[in-house]
Amino acid sequence: MDSFFKTVDKIKPLYDVTYQVMLFICKILLVADILITSMSVLGRYVPFIPDPAWSEEIVLTLMSYMAVLSAALAIRRGAHIRMTALDRYLPKNLVKVLDLLNDVCVLGLALVMLIVGWKYASTIGAKGSYVSLPKLSRFWMYFPIPVAGFAMIIFELEALYNHIKGFCGKGEDK
DSSP states (O other): OHHHHHHHHTTHHHHHHHHHHHHHHHHHHHHHHHHHHHHHHHHHHOTTSOOOTTHHHHHHHHHHHHHHHHHHHHHHHTOSOOOOTTGGGSOHHHHHHHHHHHHHHHHHHHHHHHHHHHHHIIIIIHHOBOSSOTTSBTHHHHTHHHHHHHHHHHHHHHHHHHHHHHHTTSSOOO
């Protein structure tokens, strides 16, 4: 069993890279969001700065990307919202089992986000366009859901592995 854990532990850099890429994407989206919003607000009051009609829709789309991607990042850090008020009153093994069950349920949600999100993005989203940018497909408005589902699957697999490793006494759960 030790060789199994040592072998799987070699994949950890892949999780680290995925986390860093998602974090970098969130940072870029935040910077773009701030710049577009600043330009839009300044464009309302300063005559020589343009106030593009598309700014509101693009800002909202970027915010939706950041919201779901940051939720996926929270899974990796164990920072997602959860009920822990009763944990100190329950047996430690029960808490571990409940944490494992929680991660299995979140993995199920991530699979639904990936499958159904892709279906919506490629069907409903592909048929529409932004009001202020008629050449831009609404696919991009729905696309953050399957992307976040994919990232959540990766991070949940790591969390489940860490739980199993903890049950076997080879490490601590996150």
